[in-house]
Amino acid sequence: MAAEMMLQAREGNQWWRGLGPLLRRENRLWWGSRRWLVQLLLWTLLLNGILIGGLYILPPIAAADGVVMTDADALDMGRQIFFSMGVLLLAIGAVVLLQDSIIEEKNNGTAEWVLSKPVARPAYILGKLLPNLLGLGVTMLLVPGVVGYFIFYTFDATAFSLGGFLFSQAIVALHLLFYTTLTLMLGVICRSRAQLLAVALASLIGGSMVPIPAIVQFTPWALGNLVVLPMMGATLPPIAITMLVSTAVWSLVFIAVAIWRFKRLEF
Amino acid sequence: MADYVIETQGLTKQYGPVTALDNLSLTVPRHAIFGFLGPNGAGKTTAMRLLLGLIRPSRGRGAVFGHDIVTDSLAIRARVGYLPQHPSFYPEMTPRETLRFTASFFYTGPQQAIEARIEETLHLVGLLDKADRRIRGFSGGERQRLGIAQAQINHPDLLILDEPAAALDPLGRRDVLQIMERLRKYSTIFYSTHILDDVQQVSDRVAILNQGKLISQGPIDALLNGNGQIVFSVTLKGPVERLYATITGQPWVEQVALVYQNGFTQWEIEVSDETAAEARLFRLLAQDEQVQVLAYGRKKYELEEIFMQLVEGDNHGR
Numbered sequence: 001m002a003a004e005m006m007l008q009a010r011e012g013n014q015w016w017r018g019l020g021p022l023l024r025r026e027n028r029l030w031w032g033s034r035r036w037l038v039q040l041l042l043w044t045l046l047l048n049g050i051l052i053g054g055l056y057i058l059p060p061i062a063a064a065d066g067v068v069m070t071d072a073d074a075l076d077m078g079r080q081i082f083f084s085m086g087v088l089l090l091a092i093g094a095v096v097l098l099q100d101s102i103i104e105e106k107n108n109g110t111a112e113w114v115l116s117k118p119v120a121r122p123a124y125i126l127g128k129l130l131p132n133l134l135g136l137g138v139t140m141l142l143v144p145g146v147v148g149y150f151i152f153y154t155f156d157a158t159a160f161s162l163g164g165f166l167f168s169q170a171i172v173a174l175h176l177l178f179y180t181t182l183t184l185m186l187g188v189i190c191r192s193r194a195q196l197l198a199v200a201l202a203s204l205i206g207g208s209m210v211p212i213p214a215i216v217q218f219t220p221w222a223l224g225n226l227v228v229l230p231m232m233g234a235t236l237p238p239i240a241i242t243m244l245v246s247t248a249v250w251s252l253v254f255i256a257v258a259i260w261r262f263k264r265l266e267f
Numbered sequence: 268m269a270d271y272v273i274e275t276q277g278l279t280k281q282y283g284p285v286t287a288l289d290n291l292s293l294t295v296p297r298h299a300i301f302g303f304l305g306p307n308g309a310g311k312t313t314a315m316r317l318l319l320g321l322i323r324p325s326r327g328r329g330a331v332f333g334h335d336i337v338t339d340s341l342a343i344r345a346r347v348g349y350l351p352q353h354p355s356f357y358p359e360m361t362p363r364e365t366l367r368f369t370a371s372f373f374y375t376g377p378q379q380a381i382e383a384r385i386e387e388t389l390h391l392v393g394l395l396d397k398a399d400r401r402i403r404g405f406s407g408g409e410r411q412r413l414g415i416a417q418a419q420i421n422h423p424d425l426l427i428l429d430e431p432a433a434a435l436d437p438l439g440r441r442d443v444l445q446i447m448e449r450l451r452k453y454s455t456i457f458y459s460t461h462i463l464d465d466v467q468q469v470s471d472r473v474a475i476l477n478q479g480k481l482i483s484q485g486p487i488d489a490l491l492n493g494n495g496q497i498v499f500s501v502t503l504k505g506p507v508e509r510l511y512a513t514i515t516g517q518p519w520v521e522q523v524a525l526v527y528q529n530g531f532t533q534w535e536i537e538v539s540d541e542t543a544a545e546a547r548l549f550r551l552l553a554q555d556e557q558v559q560v561l562a563y564g565r566k567k568y569e570l571e572e573i574f575m576q577l578v579e580g581d582n583h584g585r
Contacts, residue, residue, distance in 0.1 A: 009373065024371075118345040
């Protein structure tokens with residue numbers, strides 16, 4: 001009874017009310033199960049496996065076929081594989097992993113249950129976004145990135161700078177942020193996974209085919225072509241700045257729209 | 268508004284052309300066990316969701332503890348425990364973890380105190396032995412018990428229970444009713460159900476909803492006494508023809524209805540003057556020496572009877 005009296009009611013009507021428990025629950029989904037390990041192994045092995053293939057396995061095979069592939073060619077291929085393919089693969093991974101995050105809870109009644117507690121609706125969205133950004137960041141970017149850096153470094157430490165590598169990784173991260181926030185926003189707006197996947201994958205795959213630079217410059221659709229430039233020590237073209245800033249702005253817009261729309265949803 | 272835990276005025280919810288709730292004006296006093304009755308699709312769940320801010324009214328207003336249901340919903344939910352009609356929890360959690368998760372929205376304190384509260388709640392709903400099993404494999408009844416547990420983990424001032432006994436077997440239903448009785452000391456309980464026996468057992472006030480409209484509300488005793496009608500129910504044995512003439516000849520007798528005849532005769536005598544009936548009816552019945560009075564009393568309606576009358580009357584009136 002004395003212990004019971006020590007309980008203190010949480011108070012306040014702030015927009016972040018309920019965020020703490022939601023963050024803990026979502027973080028637990030990542031780090032309290034084998035999910036983090038599975039994702040970490042998947043992306044580390046996939047991205048770095050392809051990288052090792054490009055740097056160490058492909059040149060001897062090419063040589064056996066009579067094609068001369070210098071170390072510089074191999075490094076160039078490795079960079080293209082690691083960053084340009086990485087941009088696409090990680091975004092697909094994020095969309096697939098998060099497609100259910102909100103839609104399933106809306107459809108099965110869990111969201112209704114959670115929102116019947118003193119939980120502010122912006123907190124619900126942030127409770128999804130922040131732990132997933134952390135989980136995706138660590139398992140898709142940080143660990144595979146560190147391993148990738150050491151593979152590049154081992155192959156040819158003089159061919160690139162740490163700054164260039166980090167800048168390229170930052171572009172991958174920004175691209176990942178765009179698709180993470182887009183998927184969460186679509187989770188709020190769409191009723192079914194099929195709708196969500198259609199829109200997200202149309203942007204991801206169809207976007208790169210849009211032939212109108214005036215539009216593309218305000219999207220992340222061409223980042224896959226630019227991402228490798230910092231790693232190569234090349235200067236980004238002026239249009240890249242517009243793309244990077246636009247991608248960041250879009251991500252913020254998606255979060256804002258997700259919160260705004262979620263506040264109006266009925267359960 | 269503060270005299271009532273719940274007060275709504277003209278609360279209406281429309282989904283396009285469909286009116287799910289129509290002009291609901293309702294008051295729920297403190298510490299009541301308030302039964303919210305109605306056929307399927309009557310608007311009960313809609314009303315509960317409106318009170319919790321899960322949906323927004325199309326018209327009208329409502330307040331819980333004096334807080335507006337649209338603008339001050341967080342303050343309301345901080346004092347309410349809610350059991351949805353089909354409770355759905357995170358399947359990877361155990362009941363203990365679910366209660367820990369739920370509790371963390373409401374209060375902080377020493378872990379030991381929180382765990383003690385969780386233990387007490389699990390015991391209350393009979394889930395102690397399954398406290399550490401994943402919810403994924405739970406039956407409907409077990410989910411319902413957990414639903415009740417999470418709804419009252421914060422010792423709420425108001426419990427809103429949507430069909431709390433629907434998925435339970437008779438023993439489970441009995442347990443739920445006992446839990447509700449126990450909780451009434453601390454909380455007001457506003458619950459929907461279609462199990463009228465349960466309502467009659469535990470509720471002190473009821474509201475009946477049909478096709479989105481409130482058709483009756485008030486203390487259950489008043490409802491069970493009929494719609495202002497004064498009816499006496501008597502069971503007789505023997506030839507009743509002469510007695511029938513005597514009774515129907517009284518100026519304060521409105522009508523005598525024969526409800527049952529199989530060796531016995533059962534009459535329902537509707538009277539216009541309660542005092543005259545109480546003073547004279549039994550004497551009149553007893554004076555016929557060929558007729559024995561086996562049972563005599565003021566008719567008590569069953570809730571089901573009242574419910575059917577009101578709902579069917581309302582349906583015919585539309």
